[in-house]
Amino acid sequence: MPTRRETFGVGAATALALLARRARAADDDPWPSLAAQIFDGKPISSGADVLAIDAPYRAMDAALVPVDISILPGADGARRVRRLTLVVDANPSPLAAQFEFGADAGIDHLSTRVRVNDYTNIHAVAEMTDGALLAVSRFVKAAGGCSAPALTGTANAIPLGTMRWRLLPQKPDAPAGTREAQLMIRHPNYSGMQMNQLTRLYIPADFIQKLRIWQGDRPLLAVAGGISLSENPEFRFRFRPEGTAPFRADAEDSKGHRFHSEFPAAAV
Amino acid sequence: MDPANAGDIANLGVVVGGDAVAVIDTGGSVAVGAALRAAIRAITKVPIRYIINTHEHPDHVFGNAAFSDATFVGHHRLPAVLAERGPYYLQSYRDQLGPDEIAKVRIIPPGVLVQDESTLDLGGRVLHLRAAASPAHSHCDLAVLDAASSTLFAGDLLFVRHVPVLDGSLMGWLSLLRQLSATPALRAVPGHGRQVVAWPSGLADEQRYLATLAADARRLIAEGVPLGQAVARIDQAERGQWQLFDDYNPRNATAAYGELEWQ
Numbered sequence: 001m002p003t004r005r006e007t008f009g010v011g012a013a014t015a016l017a018l019l020a021r022r023a024r025a026a027d028d029d030p031w032p033s034l035a036a037q038i039f040d041g042k043p044i045s046s047g048a049d050v051l052a053i054d055a056p057y058r059a060m061d062a063a064l065v066p067v068d069i070s071i072l073p074g075a076d077g078a079r080r081v082r083r084l085t086l087v088v089d090a091n092p093s094p095l096a097a098q099f100e101f102g103a104d105a106g107i108d109h110l111s112t113r114v115r116v117n118d119y120t121n122i123h124a125v126a127e128m129t130d131g132a133l134l135a136v137s138r139f140v141k142a143a144g145g146c147s148a149p150a151l152t153g154t155a156n157a158i159p160l161g162t163m164r165w166r167l168l169p170q171k172p173d174a175p176a177g178t179r180e181a182q183l184m185i186r187h188p189n190y191s192g193m194q195m196n197q198l199t200r201l202y203i204p205a206d207f208i209q210k211l212r213i214w215q216g217d218r219p220l221l222a223v224a225g226g227i228s229l230s231e232n233p234e235f236r237f238r239f240r241p242e243g244t245a246p247f248r249a250d251a252e253d254s255k256g257h258r259f260h261s262e263f264p265a266a267a268v
Numbered sequence: 269m270d271p272a273n274a275g276d277i278a279n280l281g282v283v284v285g286g287d288a289v290a291v292i293d294t295g296g297s298v299a300v301g302a303a304l305r306a307a308i309r310a311i312t313k314v315p316i317r318y319i320i321n322t323h324e325h326p327d328h329v330f331g332n333a334a335f336s337d338a339t340f341v342g343h344h345r346l347p348a349v350l351a352e353r354g355p356y357y358l359q360s361y362r363d364q365l366g367p368d369e370i371a372k373v374r375i376i377p378p379g380v381l382v383q384d385e386s387t388l389d390l391g392g393r394v395l396h397l398r399a400a401a402s403p404a405h406s407h408c409d410l411a412v413l414d415a416a417s418s419t420l421f422a423g424d425l426l427f428v429r430h431v432p433v434l435d436g437s438l439m440g441w442l443s444l445l446r447q448l449s450a451t452p453a454l455r456a457v458p459g460h461g462r463q464v465v466a467w468p469s470g471l472a473d474e475q476r477y478l479a480t481l482a483a484d485a486r487r488l489i490a491e492g493v494p495l496g497q498a499v500a501r502i503d504q505a506e507r508g509q510w511q512l513f514d515d516y517n518p519r520n521a522t523a524a525y526g527e528l529e530w531q
Contacts, residue, residue, distance in 0.1 A: 056496065060522040066496035111494060144356060149407075158530060168492035182492070186530065195352045232530065236494060 030089050031121060031137075038085065038095060039133055044125060047134030050081075053124045055138045059116055062145030064230050067138075068111040069124045083127040084110065088228045090120035092146060092193065096228035102219040106178065106240035110221075113230040115145035115191065147193040150231055161259030162186040163249055167241075180238045183213060185251055185259070191227040208233050210252045215265065216245025241265065269296045269327055269364040276300045278327040281421045281457055282308055283414050285390020288317035291338070292412055292421045293459075294331030297365055298372040301331025318388055320397070321378060322423025322459065323406040324349045325435070326357045330365075333374040341388065342378030343399045343408035350377045382410060400425075403436030404444040405459075413453060420453040420467055428461035431510035432474050434481075434520045438527050442478050445471060461511075477506050485524040486531070495525050 035044055054068040071081055084099040096114050101107045114122070119142070125135045150156075168180040185208055192205030211223040211233075220239055244265050251259040269275045275296020282304070283290045289308060294301040308316060319335045321342045322328055329350070332340065354375035362370045382399040393416050400409040405424045412421040424433065425441070425448060434441065449468040456467040481503045488498040502521035507513050 054496070060499060060519045061526065064495070064522060064526050066494060068494070068496060111496070113495065143360075147356075149352065164530075166492065180492070184529070200348065200351055232526075234529075 029121075030094070031087075031123065034087060034089060034094055035123075035125075035135070038087065039125070042133055044133040044135045047124075047126055047136045050128075050134050051124055051126050051136045053122065053136045053138045055122055055140050057139065057141060059140055059142035059145075061148075062116050062142035063148035065114050065116045065140060065142055065145065066111060067114055067122055067124075069109070071108040071126070073108075079128045079130045079132070081107075081126045082129050085123075085125040085127070086112070086114070087123040087125070088114055088116055088120055089123060090118040091115065091228045092117060093191075093227045095226050096122075097226065098224045100219075100222040100224075102214075102221060102239075104218065104240075105220040107221060107237050108175075108178070109180070109236075109238035111236045113234055114228050115148070115230055116140055116142035117146040118143050146191045146227065147195075149194060150188050150190075158186045160187060161251065161253075161257060163251070163259065163261040165247060165249065165261065165263040168236075174238065177240050178238050179241050180236060181213075181247075182234065182236045183211075183249060184232060184234045185211070186232055187251075187253060189225075189227065189229055189231045189233060193227075205254060207254050208251055209254045211235070211249065212251075213247065213249045215241060215247050216243070218242065218245070220247075269361060271364070271366045271369075274299050274369065275327060275330055275361075275365055278424075278459055279457055279461075279463055280304055280331075281412070283390060283393065283395060283417075284312050284314055285393035287314060287391030288389075289314050290318040290320060290388060290390055290395055290412075291316060291335060292320045292457075293322055293328040293423065294319060294335060296327035296330045297369045298331055298333045298374075299369060301334030304331065305334050314391075317390075318380075320388075320395075320410065320412055320421075321346060322410050322412070322421070322425075323408050324353060325406060325424065326361050328423070328459070329375070330357075330361070330373045332376040333372060336374070336376065339380055340376055340378040341380040341382065341397070343410045344381040344383050345408040346410075347377035347381070349407050350375050400440070400444055402440045402444075404441035405432070405434065406436045409436070409444070411448060411451070413451060415452075418452070418454040419464075420448075420451050420456040422448070422456050422458055424459035426456055426458040426465075426471060427474055428458040428465050428470060429511055430458075430460035431506075431513050431516045432477055432520070433516050434478075434523045438478060438482055438524050442475070442482065445475055445478070473509065477503065477510070480506055481520055481524045482528065485521065485528045489525065489529050495522065498525055 052070045059065040086096040087094050088096050121137045123137045164184045166182045189207040190203045194203050208225045213220045247263045281292030319338045319340045382397045386397045388395040396413040398411045453467045484502040499521045
């Protein structure tokens, strides 16, 4: 049963869009009212001691803007990050994704790619295990990312929902016992704002709504996604693999298609 | 494009036949198109009958309104692409051209569509038109061969000195260039940069740039370097070989990475 926060249906997106527009009319910064809506009015503190967010100041492709979030060393201890929310403030559907971290997954780094429709702040909000909300943000100059036409690359020939998983080569500066993983899903992630070039009709929104990644029965990462995630969603995260159980991933798009893949852990 | 150059950044072509003139691209503003029209009138009385647009980009089609009485010719996908992107172009180029110039621009789609290959008879002089089957530089590239002068009007399928700009498909573009290089022509008119180059030798720099773009992107993808960090490391050997490198190479690198990571 999804909680309110995990609901990414078009209704929620529309409500947030209206909210964003109203907020902009009253004040140039949509964040205070967006934050109040998404986090039920709970106080949010600066997360600069716990989190770092990186994104290009001027995006090269507004439909493919990399966003990188690190949890700073020492942030763990008595409390850890339980959930991370990514908000593209000025987008028609600002709530881009929520990431739920597995309790013992040890995730301390996460990146994905978003669509950016207008000059905007991108906020990352960490919900700690003690309930505290901590936010950091980054300003990005880009426009038109939500309505940009779909990519024309080689991926188009690959079946919908195909997943690719990679355990990336260990970097020399990475903490012992950690690995970086990449999961890509072939999906157009239609925003509902893109036009079919032949019919000149808008393509209905159709996007990856849920994704869960496990090693064996150990949950690593769960993602609730919206239309602000880029086409062919990509997620990278640094975590602590354990043992030889295979990795598996389940995904579901907003039309109810389900996708499942398994990947051997041999390379760990 | 900016107010200082009034959108006059692309190479434009004119072919004069026995009873018709064909114009290949009209420039990035109506002022550029009107100046081209005046220049044609100074050399011939033959009517300007055909306006061929090589693809959808503003610096090639914004001058169309200066020739609104002519027949427009383009790739069969050009009307759809213009319908989709035209309003966005008018909005986003307002600052570059200024409000007066942008107000004059009309998005005029072609009435004569080229499916694959086609010809235009200008009266004793025949132009051969070839529509790209799939995205290359753009989503609807069209090349024009004037056999009489052995000249290929390549549009933006060919950049010389001006760094190539990728807005279609890197693999599609490289593959199309291999076919296009067999076009029987002695010279080519690129979309940007020098006005005329020898053909096909004038293609070598662009092919090298695009092949390096693909090779670098593939290598960094294989090494697991994320998009955000890869962009500044792609095609750096080409820096110094091209004008406007820093304006367009990061975009090209981003597009190449996005296209190739699923290969």
